[in-house]
Amino acid sequence: MKIAVSGCLLGEKVRFDGVHKHDRFVTDELGCYASFVPFCPEAIAFGIPRPSVKLVNRDDNIAVVSNKDGSDLTQKLLEKSYEEVHRIADEKLGGIIFKSRSPSCGLGSTVAYLENGFAGSKTDGVFASVCREKFPLLPMEEEGRLQDAWLRENFIMQLFAYDAIEKLKENKPTMKILVDFHIRNKFLLQAKDEKLYRVLGNIVGNHENLTFGTLFANYEQNFKVAIAQKSSIKRNRNVLEHMSGFFKNELSGVEKKALHEQIEEYAKKIVPIIVPLSTIKLYAKKHKIAYLLGQTFLEPYPKELALRSSLLSSK
Ligand code: SF4
Structure with a gap:
């Protein structure tokens, strides 16, 4: 079976600061029964390393905002997320495992900040949201919940x-x-x-x-x-x-x-x-x-x- 996985969980150094978040259960245990299709929409959109981003709730629209200069990066991340989703859709996937709390990959665990900087409600990251729409019946979970x-x-x-x-x-x-x-x-x-x-x-x-x-x-x-x-x-x-x-x-x-x-x-x-x-x-x-x-x-x-x-x- 093929499972798409956030690249950083597979040990790929694709995070904004150039490190990974290797998840041993995924690679060492599940890896005995599945092959993996890595993805990282942020690395494709903004490179490695890159300024970190956060989600901001602007009048009930979720925007992707740079933590460095406050610029709005929503369109670029959304475009790359659709490109990535089309790529992984060709792979006959049997499931997806996301990195929790990420502005791109969190599955219901990503904080959407308010304009005043306070933490607001939790939501899906941009890429996870696109995946939910594209693969409504595919098994999906995030690494945090898998603990x-x-x-x-x-x-x-x-x-x-x-x-x-x-x-x-x-x-x-x-x-x-x-x-x-x-x-x-x-x-x-x-x-x-x-x-x-x-x-x-x-x-x-x-x-x-x-x-x-x-x-x-x-x-x-x-x-x-x-x-x-x-x-x-x-x-x-x-x-x-x-x-x-x-x-x-x-x-x-x-x-x-x-x-x-x-x-x-x-x-x-x-x-x-x-x-x-x-x-x-x-x-x-x-x-x-x-x-x-x-x-x-x-x-x-x-x-x-x-x-x-x-x-x-x-x-
Ligand atoms: S959480 Fe997603 S976007 Fe962030 S580094 Fe991992 S794979 Fe890339």
Whole structure:
């Protein structure tokens, strides 16, 4: 999968002062599964090094202003941002990771100053705003928020689910293959958004006899919206209980009780989700329950990323 990333997070010395903001999680961990497409709209617009800039709210219009001489640089940065967005759009991206708080790259974390110099509300940087407009369904996150284990887990799950539907599309699926995809993603989708899971089920039911092309486009759109939702302990717990129901004739009373206790301990934030999930996986293997073993929820991304081993990865 290809992920566009703010160049400074990849260790490129493109910041205004000629340094980088290397993010080790991105390069060393995510880098094992993705290739990166770097971008830096400010370096293209103003060179390296350059005077720093800030966002200023002028009568509800956001301007890019030089910290050196107060000149208005909005047009130039906007032009270069559109050029960069067109360049990265050619790359079949599976996601974007931005540098937080930057006047160009911040995703909702950039301060827009008031004319009197006080800090105002937070907003998107110029380039991030252009990306949101151009790629409304693409997984996007900023490096600051990725320090939060729950947001990180959600984002990585979204990246891999997005990649899965893109690959499905590339392989020109049949209706049967799409139905199988939907079945395998049942618990992942339920953990994200039960209502959208039902909407997707109705789409594959095709009660309106749509052509497959129309149906798939509708499925893809709703799937991408669903995987962008954040999971919750409550929804995860429901999914775990539902999965454990598949063993009701296979497990002894003691085994059932132990699994139920693990799910309760997860809900109370005593153990991370990996604990009940590992038990479910073990029983699914032992009792050869293919339906469960095929569920993407059991392993939505490479387990080496170990994002479900932390109590903080659930909220
Ligand atoms: S935050 Fe964005 S604009 Fe600033 S140096 Fe990094 S990539 Fe370039």
